[in-house]
């Protein structure tokens with residue numbers, strides 16, 4: 001996955017470069033700045049002394065010294081005032097300048113903290129959105145793996161509104177494994193009109209599929225339907241990329257899947273991807289729920305209402321929100337694995 005949100009201590013990350021949320025003196029401080037200097041040792045401060053400071057929004061690079069990372073990229077985020085004093089532009093520049101420096105030094109992996117979201121007071125959900133937007137734009141044009149490192153889960157949450165919407169959707173749709181089908185289908189049928197698809201259990205889907213086929217006996221596109229039933233996951237993926245007028249690269253980058261995995265899928269028509277990978281492509285292609293279920297079935301999976309991960313994906317598809325990074329933020333907030341490879 002080219003962009004991952006992980007919970008960790010950035011000083012432990014084994015990557016080519018970690019980014020430090022520094023201040024303009026570059027002579028250390030508290031928060032992540034203090035943690036990085038403590039872990040890197042005295043050599044880091046000695047080199048920082050030679051840099052002559054750093055302007056807000058800019059970035060400078062040093063060695064990593066005793067850190068597992070080869071480099072430290074020091075950038076200075078804006079102090080958040082009220083969001084009306086150019087803070088966002090400066091924060092975007094921190095990510096852009098740091099990524100450019102990492103690229104200049106041939107870094108293949110880079111880890112960012114949530115710049116300015118601590119002492120500098122930038123609201124965390126807005127800080128995360130800026131990070132995701134700038135990094136994902138960069139990754140559309142560049143090959144790199146970028147980590148956004150969240151230090152403490154408590155300090156990080158998606159917006160309250162989105163969180164409560166998803167929690168409500170999970171409550172409405174989540175069923176325990178042991179629920180018997182009869183009771184479940186009665187409950188499902190009691191669902192408000194707003195969630196017609198939620199009534200479509202696997203059995204119903206198969207039944208409707210057969211009905212569809214029967215209804216097509218008269219129609220002349222029965223063999224088209226039969227051809228689609230026979231096609232493999234990767235054949236459907238490539239067909240959908242063409243139908244959507246996308247390039248391969250647009251599709252796998254938007255799915256936050258790396259090029260190597262995509263070429264494996266492309267070259268083997270019987271390739272069976274993982275469920276998160278299959279769903280990442282369905283999101284990238286902006287498939288409807290029925291098409292998503294069809295693509296999943298070809299990979300040997302089904303959306304399940306006893307799985308919060310699936311219900312969160314279904315929530316976003318039903319809202320027509322296909323932004324894989326926003327979906328991953330939500331999955332992260334609900335302690336689910338992220339979409340992508």
Ligand code: APR
Pocket residue numbers: 008009010011021022023028029030031032033034035077113114115116117118119120121122149150151152155
């Ligand atoms: N690993 C990853 N993230 C961390 C770590 C860590 N070890 N320690 C703190 N963080 C997170 C915080 O939870 C916060 O979300 O880094 C984010 C940035 O917080 P700060 O370190 O306070 O940085 P910032 O808000 O940009 O303020 C910079 O603080 O430390 C001083 O010298 C620094 O003056 C500068 C100011």
